[in-house]
Amino acid sequence: MRNKPIVLVLAHCLINTKVRAKGLTQHPEIKDKILKLAKKYNARIQQLPCPEFLFLGEREPKTYDGYIEVVGFKGSCEKLAKDTINNLKNLRDGTVIVIGIARSPSCAISYVYDRNNNLKKGEGIFISFLRKNLEATFIEIDYREIEDSIGRIDKILGTTSSL
Numbered sequence: 267m268r269n270k271p272i273v274l275v276l277a278h279c280l281i282n283t284k285v286r287a288k289g290l291t292q293h294p295e296i297k298d299k300i301l302k303l304a305k306k307y308n309a310r311i312q313q314l315p316c317p318e319f320l321f322l323g324e325r326e327p328k329t330y331d332g333y334i335e336v337v338g339f340k341g342s343c344e345k346l347a348k349d350t351i352n353n354l355k356n357l358r359d360g361t362v363i364v365i366g367i368a369r370s371p372s373c374a375i376s377y378v379y380d381r382n383n384n385l386k387k388g389e390g391i392f393i394s395f396l397r398k399n400l401e402a403t404f405i406e407i408d409y410r411e412i413e414d415s416i417g418r419i420d421k422i423l424g425t426t427s428s429l
């Protein structure tokens with residue numbers, strides 16, 4: 267039996283879809299899929315804050331470059347990441363897996379959009395501050411490929427839980 271618990275640290279909108287930017291598709295069904303996985307692997311759940319909603323509230327979608335230009339947003343993400351890491355201190359006995367959102371200006375793990383809407387390699391602004399200071403595995407859900415994403419996470423959790 268695994269002694270170290272798995273802690274799933276989830277992008278806010280995986281649980282609360284209402285924080286997504288105006289006009290973006292919401293995927294309320296994903297919450298149950300994630301909770302099912304958490305149950306399967308006996309993982310604890312921790313929800314991240316939504317940096318964009320906390321800073322701007324309801325908003326039009328922007329690119330990564332667009333958010334970099336929003337005065338104060340980067341600093342706000344840095345502070346939120348610091349607070350989040352402090353809050354996670356009591357879960358340090360666990361194996362932490364952070365689940366971000368593909369192509370999000372704030373929560374992506376691998377690619378973001380530049381000002382011309384071209385994808386470029388890089389992580390979201392909030393995630394970049396988390397990654398600098400949090401020992402964790404970082405993976406992402408792609409809202410365009412939910413089943414594949416869930417399958418990938420299932421595999422990672424399976425491997426992690428067998429360690």
Ligand code: SF4
Pocket residue numbers: 277278279280285286287315316317318319367370372373
């Ligand atoms: S991806 Fe991140 S910033 Fe965007 S809605 Fe989800 S939690 Fe908020």
